[in-house]
Amino acid sequence: MSKGDLIMKPYRILCVCLGNICRSPTAEAVLRTYIKNQGLNIEVDSAGTSNYHPNASPDLRSQKYAKKRGYDLSQFKARQVNSSDFRQFDLILAMDLDNLNQLQKLKNNMMRHQAIDSLAELALMTAQDSTQLNRPIADPYYGAGDGFELVLEQCESATQAWLSYFKSKKIG
Numbered sequence: 001m002s003k004g005d006l007i008m009k010p011y012r013i014l015c016v017c018l019g020n021i022c023r024s025p026t027a028e029a030v031l032r033t034y035i036k037n038q039g040l041n042i043e044v045d046s047a048g049t050s051n052y053h054p055n056a057s058p059d060l061r062s063q064k065y066a067k068k069r070g071y072d073l074s075q076f077k078a079r080q081v082n083s084s085d086f087r088q089f090d091l092i093l094a095m096d097l098d099n100l101n102q103l104q105k106l107k108n109n110m111m112r113h114q115a116i117d118s119l120a121e122l123a124l125m126t127a128q129d130s131t132q133l134n135r136p137i138a139d140p141y142y143g144a145g146d147g148f149e150l151v152l153e154q155c156e157s158a159t160q161a162w163l164s165y166f167k168s169k170k171i172g
């Protein structure tokens with residue numbers, strides 16, 4: 001047996017919102033933190049369905065409120081979702097229904113050329129969370145500070161629910 005045989009391929013999750021500067025980087029940081037604390041073999045990234053803020057750092061308000069809870073968003077850079085994401089990730093988590101629908105359209109286009117089971121599964125961020133089942137992670141961009149707090153609260157709750165799900169399915 002070679003050394004490489006012992007290394008398990010990580011399960012890969014992509015968090016997606018519109019701009020990739022508020023909600024999805026927050027979700028990425030929260031998921032990464034909980035996954036690290038639990039020692040799971042899961043990698044997390046984030047992207048936006050739009051290309052409004054290419055290579056931008058997360059919104060300063062997102063960074064500020066996240067930092068208060070111990071999450072560091074400062075190294076993240078915004079990027080747009082692309083077709084290779086559907087091959088490279090196992091699960092793509094949309095922050096709201098608009099973004100889920102956009103992702104589904106992109107996936108449908110790819111399914112015309114590729115086997116369905118080799119493309120990422122799509123779900124809402126809140127799809128496993130009975131306390132906010134299938135509710136959107138509310139877009140804070142045009143609002144006040146409490147919107148950014150709410151995003152963090154929603155992401156923490158949704159992440160706990162996903163981790164219970166992953167454990168029950170022996171993922172990671």
Ligand code: 4NP
Binds near residue numbers: 017019
């Ligand atoms: P996000 O928030 O999708 O959570 O990153 C937004 C960021 C930027 C814009 C909208 C929402 N925008 O219109 O530029």
